[in-house]
Amino acid sequence: MAKKEITQIFKIMAVGGQATPAPPLGPVLGSKGVNPGQFIQKFNAATQNVKGKKVSAIVKVYNDKSFELEIKGSPASEMIKEAAKITAGSGVPNKNKVGKITKAQVKTIAMAKMGDLNSNSVEAAMRVIEGSARSMGVTIEG
Numbered sequence: 410m411a412k413k414e415i416t417q418i419f420k421i422m423a424v425g426g427q428a429t430p431a432p433p434l435g436p437v438l439g440s441k442g443v444n445p446g447q448f449i450q451k452f453n454a455a456t457q458n459v460k461g462k463k464v465s466a467i468v469k470v471y472n473d474k475s476f477e478l479e480i481k482g483s484p485a486s487e488m489i490k491e492a493a494k495i496t497a498g499s500g501v502p503n504k505n506k507v508g509k510i511t512k513a514q515v516k517t518i519a520m521a522k523m524g525d526l527n528s529n530s531v532e533a534a535m536r537v538i539e540g541s542a543r544s545m546g547v548t549i550e551g
Contacts, residue, residue, distance in 0.1 A: 417441055417470040422484075425456030425464040443468065443476050455480050463487050481525060485541050488518045499546025512551040515539055 419441060423434055430445035438445045456464050462483050469477040493508030519534035528534040539549050
């Protein structure tokens with residue numbers, strides 16, 4: 410039996426538990442050699458616990474058209490928007506502030522994103538999240 414070789418690796422973002430093979434997801438998957446129907450079933454099953462939230466995933470496609478799915482979680486910006494109860498960040502973050510979050514919320518987000526961030530400690534991860542929040546026009550209290 411031939412050894413499986415990875416032919417492509419790509420990232421994709423979709424709503425957890427509610428992905429459909431309709432555009433934009435279906436055509437992207439098809440062009441990468443992934444069966445959209447199979448992908449949607451696996452993705453929705455793996456993301457039932459975060460239903461309705463945006464989730465990113467890394468997809469590894471093998472030469473026999475099989476694929477492997479690695480769920481990464483919500484982006485930090487989505488978690489910040491959820492914590493601040495806003496729908497979008499500010500277009501001019503230096504002047505227009507759109508929301509506030511506390512240090513405790515920053516720590517919660519940082520701990521959830523610890524595996525994805527390039528940080529060795531929770532404090533360093535908190536600084537990364539605080540920077541993301543500032544760039545969105547969200548102020549940090551506390």
